[in-house]
Amino acid sequence: MKGKVKIRRKEMPVTALNKGEEGIIVKVGGSELERRKLFALGLLPGEVIILEEGYPVILLRSGYTLAALDEEMAKNIFVRSLGVHQ
Amino acid sequence: MGKGKRVVLVGRPNVGKSVIFNQLTSSYGMVSNYPGTTVEVRKGTGEGSGGSYQVLDSPGIYNLLPFSKEEEVTLNILLEGNIHLVVQVVEGKNIEKTLPFTFQLMETGFPLVLVVNMLDEGERLGIRIDLGELEKKLKIPVVGTVSTRGRGINKLKETIDKELGKKLTKWKIPFALGDYPPAVKEPLQKMVSHMEGYYKFNKRALALMFLQGEARAEEILKKGEGRNYRTLVKIREKESRDFSLLINSWRLGKAREILQGAVHFSREKTISRRDLLSRITLHPLGGLPLLFLVLYIGLYKFVGIFGAGTLVDYLDGQIFELWVIPHLVGAIEHLPLPGLKYLFLSPYGIITLGFRYGLAIVLPIVCTFFLFLSVVEDSGYLPRLAMLLDRFFKKFGLNGRSVIPLVLGLGCGTMAVLSTRTLEGERERFIAVFLLALGVPCSAQLGIIMAMLAMSPAALVIWGAALLVVLSVCGYLMDKFLPGKPSKFYMEIPPLRIPNPGSVLKKTLARVKWYMKEVIPLFLLISVFMVLGSLTGLLTFLTEISAPFLQAMGLPRHLASVFMIGFFRRDYGAAGLYTLLREGELTINQLLVASLTLSLFLPCIAQFVMIIREQGYLKGFIILILVMISAFLAGCLLNLFLTGLSWGGGL
Incomplete structure (x- = not known):
């Protein structure tokens, strides 16, 4: 029970990442239609993303794709942080 | 032989479909680097050895599940347009993310040509794509182009000509890539075997769209199946599975598998001046x-x-x-x-x-x-x-x-x-x-x-x-x-490009x-x-x-x-x-x-x-x-x- 708390491994919405931080997507929530949009942009569980910018919209880079999402949309993406990208 | 046949160009927004359309048809058309200009389908005429053929330019689309009225246009062309050949245009550097859409198109059973455009952009980033290898693995014609400079366009014209000249075969098993995991494969097979209606579209592809809850596919099946439609719904609901996720993950995984050995990364990308400008435009203060x-x-x-x-x-x-x-x-x-x-x-x-x-x-x-x-x-x-x-x-x-x-x-x-x-x-x-x-x-x-x-x-x-x-x-x-409420915002941001x-x-x-x-x-x-x-x-x-x-x-x-x-x-x-x-x-x-x-x-x-x-x-x-x-x-x-x-x- 107690040993589960590992700060770096915690699941969190992508909006909680710091700028420049890398994360691996673990879950994509929201309505069916919204999930389909995110999937279409290549934002699927297992994908690695970097948070490029957090304001005025959330900018996620995944491979060579750059996706802009508003907060409502982005908070449905849950990631596990991989630390700051070099 | 290709006379009067119809070729449709499909692809994501900003991949250069319209430029290719212009080159295939030598006509004026609107081309742009944002979704929205091709709101109405443009038609042009291309010349092949077997006579002229019609080329259609469709609004940009990410996959066969449309989100806006404009994207529905593309799906409708495929569903009802009596198409003889589909030409999918993808961006070289983004091929991994777009190959799942290619699979989807292959599943529909239409003859397909894959155009890998903007090869130069990929090359600048150190990405080299082995087109021959890709062709061998996908078992469909693959053509590389730099459309803005006309590179590869003649080859594309030849390929289209050749494909149109072929006798249309019966729907074949979509591709030799293997099949979906059992969680998808089983309900899918069950559905296809239960479908009784007659469709212009491949049944398996239709069933896949239906599994993901696509409204248009539901509508078509409802019409085509009548009372039998309920059976299909039952199959889908039976094991409340996350079909969207299962299907999309499998496709992306497959894309990676195929690209192994077909795509080579030679060096890490360096920040060029254009990258810097791109960063400034993305930053609110800049x-x-x-x-x-x-x-x-x-x-x-x-x-x-x-x-x-x-x-x-x-x-x-x-x-x-x-x-x-x-x-x-x-x-x-x-x-x-x-x-x-x-x-x-x-x-x-x-x-x-x-x-x-x-x-x-x-x-x-x-x-x-x-x-x-x-x-x-x-x-x-x-x-x-x-x-x-x-x-x-x-x-x-x-x-x-x-x-x-x-x-x-x-x-x-x-x-x-x-x-x-x-x-x-x-x-x-x-x-x-x-x-x-x-x-x-x-x-x-x-x-x-x-x-x-x-x-x-x-x-x-x-x-x-x-x-x-x-x-x-x-x-x-x-x-x-x-x-x-206003709907949520999502958009792919294309790289900055020097206009041609x-x-x-x-x-x-x-x-x-x-x-x-x-x-x-x-x-x-x-x-x-x-x-x-x-x-x-x-x-x-x-x-x-x-x-x-x-x-x-x-x-x-x-x-x-x-x-x-x-x-x-x-x-x-x-x-x-x-x-x-x-x-x-x-x-x-x-x-x-x-x-x-x-x-x-x-x-x-x-x-x-x-x-x-x-x-x-x-x-x-x-x-x-x-x-x-x-x-x-x-x-x-x-x-x-x-x-x-x-x-x-x-x-």
């Missing part, structure tokens, strides 16, 4: 100043000062006034019928009003605006703008995506209303169409108003501020009173052609109407009716005719103000009020027809009435405000 710079140089300096000033002065002042009109007066005076002279040369005559406004005043402004817009579009700047303005637009019930129709509205409102199809919800489409009808001045109108008000920068600022206030207040009220001069020119020409085809006949019609109106006294009658309204706004009564013309074309109405100003019949305050009211007033008739087409009669007339009321109120308020400031006769 993006906004850049936006003002783009607007200042592009809109104000180039369109306003050069187009609406220098060019119009030259065409109108030199060519028309000193040369065209005197010559025509001379020619027409020799004609036997005196009525003709009136028809052609009276103040509302076909030449003095119709041709002169159309060619000397509106044409140069429209040309410069569309040239500016084409450069901005092809550079990939608009999606960045959409992103920066998303938060702001949410306050008016829109989201960042609406930037595109609204910016296009600064060019031509009619075109812009058409492009509201790229927006997802009914609600947003209605608000965007309303704001376009209300207060987004089209390029010609904008140019003329800027030229008129340019002598007094303060007046220009007041006009601009008043317009923004009215738009904001109306948008805000719309958001408050309409049920629902050829494609910019082609696009500008296509747009100007579109515009002129609509404008010139309308202008002539209006001239005839106005001449008849002034002869029969109809114009005087209408002036009498509108006088009290004009008085309330502190405007002279003969402005009524200007407003009347304004309904036919807003720019045209603005041009009428321009004449009055030159003759010294208006004070600057009156000019300001008139400019604002006219900018807000009725949309031009072409735009109104388009509004009816897109929104229906009921909503169309609601928009019309709301616009009239808002324009009048805003005019009255501005007049009160200005007289309150007691600037007297001039600023």
